[in-house]
Amino acid sequence: MTTEQAILNLLGIASSARQVVSGEEQVVKEVRGQSAKLVILSTDASKNTQKKLRDKCNSFDVELHEFSTRDALGHATGRENRVSLAIMDKGFAKKLSELFSQLEA
Numbered sequence: 361m362t363t364e365q366a367i368l369n370l371l372g373i374a375s376s377a378r379q380v381v382s383g384e385e386q387v388v389k390e391v392r393g394q395s396a397k398l399v400i401l402s403t404d405a406s407k408n409t410q411k412k413l414r415d416k417c418n419s420f421d422v423e424l425h426e427f428s429t430r431d432a433l434g435h436a437t438g439r440e441n442r443v444s445l446a447i448m449d450k451g452f453a454k455k456l457s458e459l460f461s462q463l464e465a
Contacts, residue, residue: 363462364428367463368436371400371433371436371456372436372438375437377449382437382444383442384413384443384444391413391420391422394422397449398422398447398457399417399422399424399445400425400426400427400456401413401425401426401443402426402427402428402433402443404429405426405443405444409444423457425460427463433445
């Protein structure tokens with residue numbers, strides 16, 4: 361299994377466990393409330409959305425990764441297109457963070 365596939369699988373598990381929040385406004389709200397442990401932004405998000413989420417994550421010191429397409433993120437979480445996802449659980453965030461560092465290595 362590729363690292364990309366492992367990330368998408370883990371997103372599916374986290375989503376089933378109700379530890380994923382999606383949608384720009386909800387994600388921003390969770391980052392602001394400091395409940396989001398990690399944010400994933402699709403690579404095909406609009407420039408406006410990218411800037412807004414990058415700025416928010418920087419302000420509140422939340423790890424952010426750009427990964428995959430809105431279609432793949434939606435599919436992984438069992439929904440329609442998803443541009444942004446916030447991971448609410450420390451354990452899932454830690455594992456995803458490790459997978460992202462493998463991906464970026």
